[in-house]
Amino acid sequence: MPRFPRAAVVAPAALVIGLLATAPAASDEPLVSNARVVAHFDLAAGQTPENVVAERGGSVDVSFAFARQVARVTRERRVRVLATLPAERSPRTPLLTSAVTLGLARAHDGTLYVNYATGTDRTGIWRVPAGGGTPEQIAELPSDGLPNGLALDERHGVLYAADSVLGTVWRVPQAGGAPTAWATGSALAHLPGPAGGFGANGVKVHKDAVWVTNSDLGTLLRIPVGDDGSAGPVETRATGLAGVDDFVFPGHSDLVLAALNPSNEVVQVRPDGTRATVLTVQDGLSNPTSLAVRGRDVYVAGAAYSTQRDPNLLKARLRAHFVRS
Template identity: 50%
Template sequence: MRKRMMTLAVALAAAGVSVVTVAPSSVAQAGTARASVVGPSTAPLPSRIAVHFDLATGQMPENIAMGPDGTAYVTFAAARQVAAVTPSGATRILATLPAPADGGVNTPVLGFALTTGIVRMADGTLYVLYASGDAATTGLYRLRPGRVPQRVAALPAAGLPNGLAFDAVASRFYVTDSVLGTISTVPLRGGRAEVWSSASELASTGFLGANGIKVRPDAIWATNLDQGTLLRIPLRHSRPGPVRVVATGLVGIDDFAFVGAGDHQVVAALNGPNTLVSIDAAGRSRTLMSGADGLQNPTSVAVRGRTLYVLSAAYTTGADPNLALATLPRR
């Protein structure tokens, strides 16, 4: 486990995501707002660390999906596991994804097999992404309550499937690939994955490109970790329209979530800088939480009512993977 963390730390440092100072993005466009996230929060959120995970066993939480009772369903990247974390803080392992024959050493960029994106359906079924560098195991998995995980769609072993979102209207999943720089779709029933977009705004610049993803009624939103951008891709009869860069300068941006029903406020995890930020409709951002609040390479965030659920994987800090809870102010 220590070797895996050292490998990832070197890769993150090479990508520049451990640098807190925000540099202009190479994809900034005229008229695109640039985020500024280096200052202290103007309105710190009340927060606490609710759960500490076991770093020694690979419990590095990568992505989160919420249940109606407040249970958080998370993927533990290095452990290849899916877990349920109850509101009281108890953690139960639901499944472990199969280890590839080579142990995962051929997983692109990272060199170890990992579970990434997760979506929970209304009936409790979970869908999980797995990147292993192995054609026989890399893909989208379905995990029904009390069952073993079943692969329902193969994904390229040369890529790194990362973010996962479900479009209930079209009955299909959207999948980001951080190495190939693509967004693909997979039908709910499973089957063949098809590349939906390979726009240059999704590409990596050496480490990880397209990362988090969310479906809105009229657009697909995504992040690009290397380029430090938040992106909006209009849905035009299920096909992608021109990519709009909503915000730039978001060093190490990972997953994100929307606050409320509209697109007016986004909260996003900045992995290397150990920061959680809010981003408004104009692309301006401000810091909500930082390492001083216990963040350790935050990877994912979910919103339930006024509560933020923030996962930290401790990929490079190597200290305390955890789940933090924060309270949003009343509007």
């Protein structure tokens, strides 16, 4: 998630933590290996990749926060803009000022959904046709909020957007319509006063629950989804994760991979509280913001918010044990 210091753009980064329901069999093979940068982006053009989703066939889609774009990076490392969100003449985006594209989610038919924050009535969730085209706003969210992470539960036909300023998880019909404040409360809020910044940030749907990170509080939260679709009590599943941002479940267990933005790391954290660094700046990370997994491929977007050099896309290989069927 982007954040402005006095003279440059900075992101409160991402580290995430997860719980492993069933521990994997012991192996000498690292969880993530063979990392290399597969695409470099143009910082001056606002190509700061905030969120990433994996396509079939080896392509990935990214949201370029400050370019207001959704783009595709092909297997041949070509970058093709799929959609540009409409320019906002006088953006008043909380915390950021500029209009920014943030969370990204993909439906099975290739339709993309992206959060757009402007501080105006354009703030909300926008839909991009499969293959690219003119974006369409399908839900308006409060202009004084900052819809950050975005997740799609296609089985139930709903989207979840984590609002970093209002401390709310919004629920919106996939077809579009009025948002519902699905989950609120102190666990999702940012810190008060000058120390405060980003509260609820990354969001994922996993095993009949919505998982959310809180950057300011450094927590990973699990919110059960009731039979009627309502939010259950918020469970804190991990603490001490300063600056946690977006995250991914690489397999069917509750193990989480997360991007730790300030220290340029991707980490895994186990249910017993231990954690291991799996990628570092030596692998090419430049303020990693988000991750995506397809098969054994792990993609990491790096926005260079504070390094101010080489925003990029990194690809690595996941240990076979964790591959989703």
